[in-house]
Every structure is written in C-alpha cells, then in structure tokens.
Amino acid sequence: MSGIYTGLLLGLGVLSCLVVVAVCRRMKIVDPEGHPIHLALGMMRYMPWFLWAVIKANIDVVRRILHPRLPMAPRVIRVEASQKTHLGQVIYANSITLTPGTVAVETDEGTIDVHALTRESAEEVRSGDMDRRVTDMEGER
Amino acid sequence: MFAAAMVGVLATMLLALVRALKGPTVYDRVLAVNMFGTKTVLLLSVIGFLTGRPDFLDLGLVYALINFIGTIAILKYVSTAGEEEAQA
C-alpha cells in the first residue's frame, strides 16, 4: 500500500499471509463461506438496482428528517427470507440495514425482524422485491 | 472545496458528540460513537487530500478496522454488564 515494492517487503508480506493462514487452519475457523467468489456475477446484476434503491431511500429519509414535524410512523415487522444458504440471508439482512429507513433487528431461520421508520418503507420491505432479487443472485451458480 | 467538505464532516462529528453526551441510553452513546468513528475515517481521507499527503488514507483504513472492532467490543461488555447499568 505504500508504493514501495522491494523484495524484502513483499517477501515479509507473503510470509505473514502464510503464517495467518496456518494459524487459522489450526484454529479450524476456515469455512467454505470464506471467499464467496461464485456470487460475483449475480452481484454485478444486483448492485445497480440496490444502489438505486439506497439512493431513493436516502432522499426519502433526508426529507423526513428536515421536515419540521418529523412525519414518521416507526414499526417492527417480520418478513420472510427465502434464501437457501446462511450467506444469502446475511446478504439480504445487510441489504435491509444498509437501506436507510429499515434496519434488520433480529434474524432467525428464514425470518428477519425489521424496524422500519415509516409505513412506506415497511411496505417496501414487505413487498419482497429485494428478497426475490437476492434469492435470484444466490441461485445463479 | 476540501475545506468545505471538512467543515461539513466536522459539524457532523460535533452533532454525534452531542448525542453521545446527551444520549438517554447506553445504546444511543454506542451508536453515536460508532458514527463518530466513521466520520473520523472520512475526515482523515479528506485531510490526506487537503494537505496533499495520501499516506493519511492508510490511517483511515486502519481506523475503520479499529472502530468496527471497538464497537463490537463495547457491545459485548455492555451486554454482560447487567440491566441496571444499561439504563445509565
């Protein structure tokens, strides 16, 4: 990261990487979810839609914060997470939390408790649009 | 231009600090401190460009890691500290 590429520095870097991998193997915390490269293609199709959703939600939340009377109706709803693997459910929960106006409070097998700032954002999650897209992305390998 | 962005980030940090001092529950404080840390990363990046020293980006990267681990560590501590302290 420093822009200096001498043999000594690169060698030390490789050495420390190997040591870390060896230690992790000894601690048996290397799992098949470590490097989800198989999702890269689906991710590429999911990302633009997700970014657009985030921008829309951002503008909505900012409007509500700046409104003098703070128009909102917070609520907790429970939605289905139809992803097959834990990794897919984590991606879905992270997507919900990253979208302003909704936060994933509790996750369970197949369901997620979502705290929503307004009725509209709760409906947005409940419609299952994002859920379907994450499942599509996961299914494509 | 960088100075303007810096003022904005600094003002946000001030707001987060006020919430951290006021926050009725300990979770408000943790949330505010976490946000303060995120803004510190941004501030470090902007300072790096303002002074023409991109080395500051490395500091920002490391600070992001420490901030995340620190938040999780505080939460672990709070969740084992007991209910009556959580109201403080």
Added chain:
Amino acid sequence: MEALLYYASWACLLLGAGFCFVGGLGLLRLPDFYSRMHGGGVTDTLGAGLILLGLMFQSGLSLATIKLVMIGLFLLLASPVATHAIARAARHSGFAPQGTGEE
C-alpha cells in the same frame, strides 16, 4: 474532461458533506433510539459514499483510488453489521421500540 471531473468531484464532496450533516441532525432530532439508527444509516451510505467518490474523482487512476475503494468497501460491509449488532443488543436488553409497536 478535466473541468468536468473537477466539477463532478466538487459536487460529490459538497453533497456528501450535506448528507452527512443531515444524518447527524437526524441523530440529534429523532425521538427514540430505534429511529436514530436510521439517521446514522444516511451518513453511512450516501454521505460516506459520495465523499469517497468525490475524492476518487480527484485522485484519478492511482494507488490512492485503490485505497479509497478499499475504505469504501469496508465501510459498506462493516457499518450494517455494527448497526445490526447495536439494534440487537438494545432489543435483547428489553427496549421496546416507540410507535405502533409489533405487528
């Protein structure tokens, strides 16, 4: 092209700082803990993203841009996890969200 990039980064930096500020305002103004999380979410996504994007426009294709991308990716992965952890801890300690309650 140069001028275009210059103005794009200018706009991104100012917009990002603005979003950050509004998010901080939300953190201060919103009435209860669970809604304050959403205020923090604004600064974590668009605020941080736009400022980093503005800096990327400024640095062009260089090592600094790679570092900025790494900072952005890490914030994108870590901030929802941290927010979720805080929300979960608060809920487990028995704070009920204000408003219409559970449905």
